[in-house]
Amino acid sequence: MTYGIEDLGIETPGKIIAVHLNYPSRIAQRGRTPKHPSYFVKPASSLAPTGGVVERPAGTELLAFEGEIALVIGAPARHVTPEDGWQHVAAVTAANDLGIYDLRAADKGSNLRNKGGDGFTPIGPKAIPTDGIGPDAWRVRTWVNGELVQDDTSDTLTFPFGQLVADLSQHLTLETGDVILTGTPAGSSVVVPGDVVEVEVDAPEAPGAPSTGRLVTTVTQGSVPFGDFGSQPQVDDLQRIEAWGSEAEHSAAVAAGRATPLSAADTDGAEAAPSPLTSEIREQLAGVAVATVSAALRKRGYVDIFIDGVHPNHEGDTIIGTAKTLRFIPFRPDLFKAHGGGFNAQKLAFDTVNPGEVLVIEARGVRETGTVGDVLALRAQVRGAAGIVTDGGVRDFAAVQQFDIPVFSQGAHPSVLGRRHVPWEVDVTIACGGAAVQPGDIIMGDRDGVIVIPPALLVEVAAEAAEQEAADAWVADQVANGEAVDGLFPMNAQWRAKYDAHRAQNAEQPGAATGPEAQA
Numbered sequence: 001m002t003y004g005i006e007d008l009g010i011e012t013p014g015k016i017i018a019v020h021l022n023y024p025s026r027i028a029q030r031g032r033t034p035k036h037p038s039y040f041v042k043p044a045s046s047l048a049p050t051g052g053v054v055e056r057p058a059g060t061e062l063l064a065f066e067g068e069i070a071l072v073i074g075a076p077a078r079h080v081t082p083e084d085g086w087q088h089v090a091a092v093t094a095a096n097d098l099g100i101y102d103l104r105a106a107d108k109g110s111n112l113r114n115k116g117g118d119g120f121t122p123i124g125p126k127a128i129p130t131d132g133i134g135p136d137a138w139r140v141r142t143w144v145n146g147e148l149v150q151d152d153t154s155d156t157l158t159f160p161f162g163q164l165v166a167d168l169s170q171h172l173t174l175e176t177g178d179v180i181l182t183g184t185p186a187g188s189s190v191v192v193p194g195d196v197v198e199v200e201v202d203a204p205e206a207p208g209a210p211s212t213g214r215l216v217t218t219v220t221q222g223s224v225p226f227g228d229f230g231s232q233p234q235v236d237d238l239q240r241i242e243a244w245g246s247e248a249e250h251s252a253a254v255a256a257g258r259a260t261p262l263s264a265a266d267t268d269g270a271e272a273a274p275s276p277l278t279s280e281i282r283e284q285l286a287g288v289a290v291a292t293v294s295a296a297l298r299k300r301g302y303v304d305i306f307i308d309g310v311h312p313n314h315e316g317d318t319i320i321g322t323a324k325t326l327r328f329i330p331f332r333p334d335l336f337k338a339h340g341g342g343f344n345a346q347k348l349a350f351d352t353v354n355p356g357e358v359l360v361i362e363a364r365g366v367r368e369t370g371t372v373g374d375v376l377a378l379r380a381q382v383r384g385a386a387g388i389v390t391d392g393g394v395r396d397f398a399a400v401q402q403f404d405i406p407v408f409s410q411g412a413h414p415s416v417l418g419r420r421h422v423p424w425e426v427d428v429t430i431a432c433g434g435a436a437v438q439p440g441d442i443i444m445g446d447r448d449g450v451i452v453i454p455p456a457l458l459v460e461v462a463a464e465a466a467e468q469e470a471a472d473a474w475v476a477d478q479v480a481n482g483e484a485v486d487g488l489f490p491m492n493a494q495w496r497a498k499y500d501a502h503r504a505q506n507a508e509q510p511g512a513a514t515g516p517e518a519q520a
Contacts, residue, residue: 003049003093003124013072013179016042016121017168018097018111022157022183029186029245031342037159037167040111042097042121042181050125050215054098055222056193057117060233061260062101062243063219065191066184067142067150067199070095070123077165077174085165086135088174091127094140094201094215097181098122101190101243106231113231122199122217123179128210133203135161140184143198143214144191152185159183189245192258193221237262238348238426246343247351262352275322276458277356277442284466285320290446292472293453293465300457307389307433307450309365310408313397316447317406321358321386323441323452324349325430328363328371328392328421335422346423350376355384358443362430363392367410369420370395374403381405389443389450391433392421408450474499 003013020038021027027034048054056063074090098121103114135154142150154161164182168174191197196218202211226232240262244250253259285293297305326349329335339345350372353359359380363371371392377400380388387406393413394400400407417423429438435452437443442453453461475489488495 003047012044013047013123013177014044014175015172015178016044016046016181017178018042018068018115018181019159019164019183022159023152023185024156024158025152025186026184026188027158029342031340031344032337033341034158037164039168040115042111043116045118046116046121048119048122048217050122050213050217052119052122053218053220054119054122055117055220056191057100057222057233058225060100060102061235062190062239063192064099064101064188064243065142065144065197065199065217066097066099066188067140067197068095068097068181068184069138069140069154069201071161071165071180071182072127073165073174073176073178073180076176077169078172080166080169082160082163082166085162085169086130088165088169089130089135089161090176091129092133092138092201092203092212093123093127094125094199094212095121095123095179095181096142096197096199096215096217097184098217100233101239102233102235103231104239105234119217121181122215124212124215126212128201128203128212133206133210137203137206138201139204140199140201142187142200144189145196149189150185150187154182157182187245189249190243190253190259191219193219195219235260237352238343238345241343241348241351275440275442276455277320277322281458281462282320284462285444288462288465288469290444290448290451292469293444293461294451296461296464296468297451297453297457300461302454302457305435305452307360307391307408307435307437307445307452309367309391309410309433310389310445310450311411312445312447313394313401313407313409317387317408317445319358319387319389319406319408319443319445319450321356321443323360323437323439323443324353324357324426325428325437325439326359326361326426327424327428327430328361328417329424330364331418331420331422336418339422339424340418344423345426346376346417349426350379350383352426353380353383353385356386358387358389359385360430360432360437360443361388361390361392362432362437363390363421364431365391365410365433366420367391367393368413369393369415370413370417371409371421372400372407374399377403377405377407387443387445389432389445406445408445470503471499474502 070093071089072091075088077088099115138154198214198216200214241247254261371390374396389408394409397412427439
């Protein structure tokens with residue numbers, strides 16, 4: 001195979017070292033700013049020449065391209081300075097640092113399986129000698145199916161080429177022929193079988209505007225599945241959005257038939273069970289007080305189902321819906337740096353909440369910081385969420401009050417999330433206001449408070465609570481008419497007989513109402 005570096009007397013590179021984040025455009029996209037460069041190693045067996053193919057492994061969906069400027073080391077470098085580092089670069093060529101997001105969890109940061117596959121490092125087709133060309137003169141561009149998707153220059157780099165060479169030379173000897181992949185700019189995304197990716201590096205302002213030519217790779221579909229003796233591909237919605245670049249780009253890919261929709265079935269093929277919260281149950285519980293439902297749950301031994309300390313942002317608000325969960329953990333600088341920026345778990349939760357769901361947030365009862373503000377609350381409303389429940393605070397409280405969406409919280413607080421929290425994960429079991437909440441639980445709230453109803457109990461609890469609400473309304477009418485509560489509340493046998501007769505009479509009347517309004 002030829003990689004365009006044969007004129008340098010190099011047939012196959014020795015080490016291939018890649019930088020994680022370097023371009024400001026990509027750093028902004030990822031939402032975390034590295035203080036120093038970090039690296040991973042790719043095997044030589046991952047190299048491929050221009051005109052080759054790369055397989056998307058069977059059982060995976062998120063193969064992503066990354067167009068990069070590749071440095072080819074000339075004179076060996078050991079303990080060199082950043083000022084001298086560029087002098088050890090003999091040539092520059094184009095590279096495509098391909099990777100499978102589906103395998104990132106298995107690697108725990110090493111990137112061996114997700115970026116080390118055969119053909120996952122195309123380079124070439126030509127190398128441009130660096131003689132007379134400075135480190136800030138380079139441009140990298142990438143096309144997918146003829147459309148320009150990446151375009152950036154080396155003068156923007158957070159970690160210049162000389163610094164990369166110097167930093168690496170502190171730890172190991174960079175030998176002649178070693179290759180450094182210097183990071184990718186914004187625009188990296190997912191490619192699917194049949195796509196053609198082209199990467200070109202040039203020096204447009206240098207004499208002759210030298211270019212590597214286009215490094216061409218075609219994506220094909222692999223057919224050999226991964227064996228059960230090793231880690232299997234894993235995909236979640238956060239990976240999908242990060243791989244495609246944004247939710248908007250993912251949505252466009254879904255519309256074009258190129259991507260799997262968010263909140264799809266688990267990768268093992270199991271589909272989520274339908275929610276028991278049907279339209280009939282919703283109608284049955286309309287007008288039923290949370291206190292009445294909680295009494296029915298208490299009879300069944302469920303006493304810790306109250307999300308304590310939360311109040312609605314509008315007087316008279318009620319909510320009922322299926323729980324979608326978001327968990328915050330206590331603030332720690334390194335964890336917030338890694339998980340707090342960019343498209344984090346908080347943004348994922350608000351961007352993927354579905355119509356009829358209640359987003360429930362675990363904030364550990366910490367009210368001294370905001371957990372949702374006006375933009376995210378509006379996003380949940382636009383997506384059709386039934387409400388938001390947080391045992392923390394709400395920023396932009398007055399603005400959030402202007403929205404229709406019910407928000408139950410501990411009240412207003414101006415602080416940003418990072419004062420006390422790190423957004424950690426979604427769709428997991430959480431603790432909110434002292435209650436355990438699982439995705440799919442039924443959340444019900446009114447001015448008295450918010451409760452959690454286990455889905456398996458919903459049908460029987462709803463029937464009992466609706467009946468009890470009707471009975472309570474009838475009792476209230478009797479008290480309003482001057483009756484004493486002794487024997488009436490709760491009803492003794494005599495009053496129970498009167499109530500049963502009343503209900504029987506109503507039931508015999510065609511079209512008679514059966515709710516509380518029929519009990520007067």
